[in-house]
Amino acid sequence: MPHLLAVSLLLFLLQGYANAAALPTCASAQAALTAQLRLQPEQLQGCVQLSDAIVLRYGVKGDIATFAIQAQLPPKTAYLGVGLSELGSMKGADMFILNATTSGTAAAPGWRLVDAYAPGFVRPVADKQQDTKLLGVSSTSNSGLIAAWQRHVAPCDAQDLPLPSTPIHVLWAYGASWGYHGTVNRGSSLVSFLDQPLQQQQQQQKKEPLSVTAASGPAATSSNVAAAAGGAAAGLPAGVKVLELTYPVTIPEHTTTYFVQYFKLPSNKKYHILRYEPITNSQLLHHGVAYSCDAKAAAAVKAMKSLGPFDRFKHDMQCEQFYMLVVPNTTAYDAPQSAGLPMGTPGSQYLALELHYNNPEGLTGQKDKGSGLRVYYTDVLRPHDIGLITLQQPVLNIPPGQAVLRSNVSVCPSECTAKFKGPLTLLDGFFHMHGLGKSIITRRFRNGTELSPVGQLRSYDYEFQGNTPINSEARTLLPGDTLTLQCTFDSTSRRNMTRSGPATADEMCFHWLSYYPAQEDMGLCYSFGNRPFSVCGASMPKQLSDALHSRNGTSNVAAQMMKLLSDGVLLPAADPAEGSKPYREVCSSKPVA
Ligand SMILES: *[C@@H]1O[C@H](CO)[C@@H](O)[C@H](O)[C@H]1NC(C)=O
Ligand SMILES: *[C@@H]1O[C@H](CO)[C@@H](O)[C@H](O)[C@H]1NC(C)=O
Numbered sequence: 001m002p003h004l005l006a007v008s009l010l011l012f013l014l015q016g017y018a019n020a021a022a023l024p025t026c027a028s029a030q031a032a033l034t035a036q037l038r039l040q041p042e043q044l045q046g047c048v049q050l051s052d053a054i055v056l057r058y059g060v061k062g063d064i065a066t067f068a069i070q071a072q073l074p075p076k077t078a079y080l081g082v083g084l085s086e087l088g089s090m091k092g093a094d095m096f097i098l099n100a101t102t103s104g105t106a107a108a109p110g111w112r113l114v115d116a117y118a119p120g121f122v123r124p125v126a127d128k129q130q131d132t133k134l135l136g137v138s139s140t141s142n143s144g145l146i147a148a149w150q151r152h153v154a155p156c157d158a159q160d161l162p163l164p165s166t167p168i169h170v171l172w173a174y175g176a177s178w179g180y181h182g183t184v185n186r187g188s189s190l191v192s193f194l195d196q197p198l199q200q201q202q203q204q205q206k207k208e209p210l211s212v213t214a215a216s217g218p219a220a221t222s223s224n225v226a227a228a229a230g231g232a233a234a235g236l237p238a239g240v241k242v243l244e245l246t247y248p249v250t251i252p253e254h255t256t257t258y259f260v261q262y263f264k265l266p267s268n269k270k271y272h273i274l275r276y277e278p279i280t281n282s283q284l285l286h287h288g289v290a291y292s293c294d295a296k297a298a299a300a301v302k303a304m305k306s307l308g309p310f311d312r313f314k315h316d317m318q319c320e321q322f323y324m325l326v327v328p329n330t331t332a333y334d335a336p337q338s339a340g341l342p343m344g345t346p347g348s349q350y351l352a353l354e355l356h357y358n359n360p361e362g363l364t365g366q367k368d369k370g371s372g373l374r375v376y377y378t379d380v381l382r383p384h385d386i387g388l389i390t391l392q393q394p395v396l397n398i399p400p401g402q403a404v405l406r407s408n409v410s411v412c413p414s415e416c417t418a419k420f421k422g423p424l425t426l427l428d429g430f431f432h433m434h435g436l437g438k439s440i441i442t443r444r445f446r447n448g449t450e451l452s453p454v455g456q457l458r459s460y461d462y463e464f465q466g467n468t469p470i471n472s473e474a475r476t477l478l479p480g481d482t483l484t485l486q487c488t489f490d491s492t493s494r495r496n497m498t499r500s501g502p503a504t505a506d507e508m509c510f511h512w513l514s515y516y517p518a519q520e521d522m523g524l525c526y527s528f529g530n531r532p533f534s535v536c537g538a539s540m541p542k543q544l545s546d547a548l549h550s551r552n553g554t555s556n557v558a559a560q561m562m563k564l565l566s567d568g569v570l571l572p573a574a575d576p577a578e579g580s581k582p583y584r585e586v587c588s589s590k591p592v593a
């Protein structure tokens, strides 16, 4: 009896002790890391609360990044993974894995740090080259798990991601055994690791609204919305009008559904969209894209009996000009002070709102009463229009069974950018391919020298659409610069040739760049297949589409194109990579000392 009493007393005490261990905060993490792992506070200036139970502290000095976590995880947790990801997908994520080892005791296991990467939605595998250095790890019931490690900002290792000058997604997950963590024990936040000069920081803040709100950040609040309904949304001029673009759907049981509905936009005159934000009424909403309809597509949409919603897999979408992005759980996107996104112009009288629902558990009867976009617009126009340039490779012939198939390089030549009236400020980029997309890059050349890329996704995932921020050093595009776009595909899943086209089974290779001030007659800039000329202008010249589709009674397309080139309808374009000084990514190959 006394024995049992002692045991229950001990259990009671232990429980009390466990309950006393508070959930971590940025402050508690800093205290524990400096006291127990002897880190200097200035090594860990940055902090993000990844979840109620996990805090990440970080700091960058020179080319060394320090990462540290404090986490209160369930007993017998087998691993905690923290990863860097370009679009928030696990595919291609660069992971740090704290893996419990069998040494140590069940109550206080030993932990090993593994530098790993995730080739897909599968268990991460250790990098061939280990680039991390564990500074210390400790696991007590009071402080929970604390650990700190270092890595170069940009290791020379294709299995690592360099820390960018823009925010990057930080993923986390943990599990009771080395395997799938389930849908609960995981999450992601956007984190800016690198300090930036003031001017770039200001630009960053304008971009901030597209970030997934960290637990500590402000969410799009209902007071904000209430204020908007009253006509004066926070930070916007009086008289701004609000437009809600949403539609109700019943979400099918299958994993992936894309719905599309067309909307007629206010177009009695020209407006400026100053802000837009997501409206999310279903937890199954994955993301959405609003495409504006050019005049031709608008005519087709106007002629339709029903504007939708319809299943994207069953009907092709008419409108393909990227316009706005719906990312659930993010705050508003604000246009820069001196510019607005045009609405009501001939190319923006209709839009197609595509919403992607993800229902991995096959839930039945799920309804969304209406998700989409809330758009704040005004007829008091700002000095500049925001413009969009479409880069694309329209000729794609992808043979089946290729693990790495590169498209032809599509060139936006300096003869085209030379028509800019002055330097452009790039705001955002949006890459788009379909299911075979593997990676994508837009390179930048100036006067015979390749500069850092305008953007790239080293690991593309169709399931994770999102804006790709432009690195601070690449935000100015000068007249005379040349851009080249190249897509890489993996066609091992296909039996037949895949070609470019709008259907899901077709492929695409797009990079839309938003910028200001908008340049007149500047919507497209790209070349075709490997042909040495490019289109440059507001839209596709009719003679060219006729020639491409051999609609002119002659099959000699190449000869017709050469004629268009000599007529100045097309511009000469050659891949500038040949004969240019190549860009070399700066990276550190030595281990962290
Ligand atoms: C983590 O540990 C388990 C065994 O406990 C091992 O199978 C797995 O490979 C380890 N993970 C990594 C990334 O090293
Ligand atoms: C948005 O937030 C809700 C509530 O926190 C969550 O259930 C949902 O999964 C989130 N959606 C995405 C796409 O992150």
Ligand SMILES: *[C@@H]1O[C@H](CO)[C@@H](O)[C@H](O)[C@H]1NC(C)=O
Residues within 6 Å of the ligand: 446, 447, 478, 479, 480, 481
């Ligand atoms: C390219 O070089 C020429 C001649 O050196 C110079 O005049 C021009 O400004 C340069 N252009 C850019 C964009 O740097």
Ligand SMILES: *[C@@H]1O[C@H](CO)[C@@H](O)[C@H](O)[C@H]1NC(C)=O
Residues within 6 Å of the ligand: 495, 496
């Ligand atoms: C491939 O093409 C053949 C002939 O056109 C067709 O019969 C077959 O269904 C296609 N296979 C796939 C997997 O699309």
Ligand SMILES: *[C@@H]1O[C@H](CO)[C@@H](O)[C@H](O)[C@H]1NC(C)=O
Residues within 6 Å of the ligand: 395, 396, 397, 398, 406, 407, 408, 528, 529, 530, 531
């Ligand atoms: C490259 O361009 C040529 C000519 O336009 C075309 O025949 C070829 O199929 C293209 N390659 C790919 C991979 O699309």
Ligand SMILES: *[C@@H]1O[C@H](CO)[C@@H](O)[C@H](O)[C@H]1NC(C)=O
Residues within 6 Å of the ligand: 543, 544, 546, 547, 552, 560, 561, 563, 564
């Ligand atoms: C197509 O034919 C018309 C009339 O025959 C001609 O004027 C035009 O230049 C042709 N276009 C091309 C691209 O050859």
